[in-house]
Amino acid sequence: MLVVLVLQLGACALLQSHDPVQVTVAGIESLPGEGMEMRMLVKLRVQNPNDTPIEFDGVFVSLDVLDSTFGSGVSDEKGSIPRFGETVIGVPVTISALRVAMRAFGALMDNEKISDLPYKLHGKLNGPFFGSVKFEAAGKLTLPTQ
Numbered sequence: 001m002l003v004v005l006v007l008q009l010g011a012c013a014l015l016q017s018h019d020p021v022q023v024t025v026a027g028i029e030s031l032p033g034e035g036m037e038m039r040m041l042v043k044l045r046v047q048n049p050n051d052t053p054i055e056f057d058g059v060f061v062s063l064d065v066l067d068s069t070f071g072s073g074v075s076d077e078k079g080s081i082p083r084f085g086e087t088v089i090g091v092p093v094t095i096s097a098l099r100v101a102m103r104a105f106g107a108l109m110d111n112e113k114i115s116d117l118p119y120k121l122h123g124k125l126n127g128p129f130f131g132s133v134k135f136e137a138a139g140k141l142t143l144p145t146q
């Protein structure tokens with residue numbers, strides 16, 4: 001009976017609600033690509049607004065621009081985000097140059113003037129056991145005008 005009680009208390013601890021992590025793009029650096037691809041290192045600042053640290057072992061991100069998937073990336077980075085703390089995680093992202101060209105051509109054909117590109121970034125921090133933490137971020141990329 002004591003063992004069952006301990007297991008039930010442990011299960012309740014796992015089901016505690018947590019606030020979602022806050023993710024912002026902290027920086028973007030160019031990486032060498034091959035052929036019809038562009039690569040960049042996207043640095044994500046991840047903030048943990050919870051009272052317990054978040055352990056992660058692997059990261060996935062997907063980048064949508066103008067409601068179209070432009071790229072994705074994975075990293076086997078491992079670490080911990082402290083309670084009420086933050087960390088920066090680097091994820092190499094691959095973008096199809098063909099997708100970029102097709103979207104630019106479509107905008108040109110539609111006489112669209114694009115100066116602010118809305119983007120959405122979503123992904124997950126892979127956690128131990130079944131403890132993955134999903135996240136989303138959105139914003140606008142401002143292009144220089146001539």
